Amino acid sequence: SRRIRAVDLAKRKAAGDKIIALTAYHAHTAGILDPHCDFILVGDSLGMVMHGMESTLPVTLEMMIVQAQAVIRGTSRALIVVDMPFGSYEASREQAFLSAARVLKETGAGAIKMEGGAQFADTVAFLVARGIPVMGHIGLTPQSVNTMGGFKVQGRGGGDEQRLLADARAISEAGAFAIVLEGIVEPVARAIATAPGITAATIGIGASTACDGQILVLEDMLGLSDRVPKFVKQFGSLRSQIEGAVAAYAEEVRAGRFPADEHTYPPA
Numbered sequence: 001s002r003r004i005r006a007v008d009l010a011k012r013k014a015a016g017d018k019i020i021a022l023t024a025y026h027a028h029t030a031g032i033l034d035p036h037c038d039f040i041l042v043g044d045s046l047g048m049v050m051h052g053m054e055s056t057l058p059v060t061l062e063m064m065i066v067q068a069q070a071v072i073r074g075t076s077r078a079l080i081v082v083d084m085p086f087g088s089y090e091a092s093r094e095q096a097f098l099s100a101a102r103v104l105k106e107t108g109a110g111a112i113k114m115e116g117g118a119q120f121a122d123t124v125a126f127l128v129a130r131g132i133p134v135m136g137h138i139g140l141t142p143q144s145v146n147t148m149g150g151f152k153v154q155g156r157g158g159g160d161e162q163r164l165l166a167d168a169r170a171i172s173e174a175g176a177f178a179i180v181l182e183g184i185v186e187p188v189a190r191a192i193a194t195a196p197g198i199t200a201a202t203i204g205i206g207a208s209t210a211c212d213g214q215i216l217v218l219e220d221m222l223g224l225s226d227r228v229p230k231f232v233k234q235f236g237s238l239r240s241q242i243e244g245a246v247a248a249y250a251e252e253v254r255a256g257r258f259p260a261d262e263h264t265y266p267p268a
């Protein structure tokens with residue numbers, strides 16, 4: 001069996017099959033997701049989730065590469081997509097190509113993702129023409145937190161719908177195989193997902209069921225994160241499970257009940 005490729009996901013949109021995706025940063029968790037997900041995103045959300053950063057801006061290309069290597073080792077089936085961190089692709093299409101080529105060469109990932117709309121269409125085309133599959137990301141783009149003035153739902157204001165549609169169209173026409181739509185109101189997400197000229201598969205996160213697929217940050221949907229946005233459904237409650245396990249361990253160590261005989265090496 002071989003890995004799912006970017007081109008396979010484009011076919012899924014045409015066939016109307018939902019695309020299933022989650023984020024992962026570790027070998028073990030990625031391995032658990034592998035049979036269930038079409039693609040796994042090594043997201044720059046790792047800066048906030050793994051490292052407690054206040055935004056994704058400080059994340060480096062080196063951090064992305066190390067975690068992508070871990071995710072590749074833990075998986076065999078899903079397409080692995082790696083986020084381009086802030087500052088690694090915006091200056092020029094040449095900078096974007098050199099950064100993205102490093103990611104593919106050093107990790108074995110099958111595609112990269114970059115935030116931004118029409119202003120990056122020529123960069124997307126440049127990469128795709130040189131063998132690098134690109135996933136776009138529009139709407140609420142966390143790397144632009146300083147210019148957006150916070151994490152705000154997109155598509156509510158006057159010209160917002162036309163701008164988001166133009167961004168999606170530009171990225172799709174430039175050759176992106178998919179586009180993450182983040183934090184976008186339902187009618188606008190639907191307009192993008194169903195626009196005849198937009199062939200890129202739409203992957204929603206806080207962008208309604210109208211999208212061709214869905215993605216969530218794994219730790220958020222598992223109930224491990226302490227705060228989650230409105231669009232997250234917590235399918236698990238890992239935080240309380242871990243708390244319970246750690247409290248039980250502390251209690252048993254204090255009481256001398258752990259380690260028990262079964263956890264202890266007998267003499268010779």
Ligand code: KIV
Binds near residue numbers: 043046216
């Ligand atoms: O970094 C990330 O996890 C992402 C997803 C939320 C789409 O970009």
Ligand code: NA
Binds near residue numbers: 043044
């Ligand atoms: Na991201």
